[in-house]
Amino acid sequence: xxxxxxxxxxxxxxxxxxxxxxxxxxxxxxxxxxxxxxxxxxxxxxxxxxxxxxxxxxxxxxxxxxxxxxxxxxxxxxxxxxxxxxxxxxxxxxxxxxxxxxxxxxxxxxxxxxx
Amino acid sequence: xxxxxxxxxxxxxxxxxxxxxxxxxxxxxxxxxxxxxxxxxxxxxxxxxxxxxxxxxxxxxxxxxxxxxxxxxxxxxxxxxxxxxxxxxxxxxxxxxxxxxxxxxxxx
Numbered sequence: 270x271x272x273x274x275x276x277x278x279x280x281x282x283x284x285x286x287x288x289x290x291x292x293x294x295x296x297x298x299x300x301x302x303x304x305x306x307x308x309x310x311x312x313x314x315x316x317x318x319x320x321x322x323x324x325x326x327x328x329x330x331x332x333x334x335x336x337x338x339x340x341x342x343x344x345x346x347x348x349x350x351x352x353x354x355x356x357x358x359x360x361x362x363x364x365x366x367x368x369x370x371x372x373x374x375x376x377x378x379x380x381x382x383x384x
Numbered sequence: 385x386x387x388x389x390x391x392x393x394x395x396x397x398x399x400x401x402x403x404x405x406x407x408x409x410x411x412x413x414x415x416x417x418x419x420x421x422x423x424x425x426x427x428x429x430x431x432x433x434x435x436x437x438x439x440x441x442x443x444x445x446x447x448x449x450x451x452x453x454x455x456x457x458x459x460x461x462x463x464x465x466x467x468x469x470x471x472x473x474x475x476x477x478x479x480x481x482x483x484x485x486x487x488x489x490x491x492x
Binding site for chain 2: 302304310311313314325327328359361372373374375376377378
């Protein structure tokens with residue numbers, strides 16, 4: 270039973286560039302949430318996707334966008350990268366449809382460095 | 385907006401000593417969850433508390449949810465080196481909001 274898989278694991282970009290991060294949820298999960306975790310801080314909620322729609326959004330600018338596909342996998346896109354976007358980006362899946370419980374299974378994350 | 389505060393930020397204990405981390409929300413929660421993140425790893429779900437005043441135990445770990453459903457605590461009895469990591473609470477209001485975490489270091 271595969272857990273949450275994310276790609277790439279590490280990447281380096283320069284300011285102004287764009288990045289796409291990918292996530293495959295745990296088998297049986299229907300919901301994907303994205304979090305940004307800066308060094309030494311807790312995960313900050315970016316947004317959550319369910320049934321291919323953005324269900325909730327945190328306090329992140331429109332430069333952060335996402336998508337969920339029919340197979341429940343998801344992408345996080347960040348445009349016009351800033352130095353402050355350097356962080357670990359965590360994808361987490363959950364099963365909302367029947368349980369209603371937002372208990373998260375996290376992937377290992379994508380470490381983004383912006384130079 | 386909804387905020388979750390967690391204290392202490394950092395605790396260094398001798399192996400065998402007890403450890404407690406506290407979590408406070410600015411709003412009433414529908415549930416609270418606890419996660420553990422090992423150094424270099426990702427958060428792993430430990431437990432969810434739903435009912436007012438609920439207490440749950442997992443071996444040496446005891447989790448409590450306050451009567452007002454705005455605060456919670458995690459207590460570890462007789463810490464071991466395997467307990468090392470960062471412990472996060474996450475409060476479910478309109479969104480699931482994580483605290484900043486408490487870093488636990490255990491000296492053997």
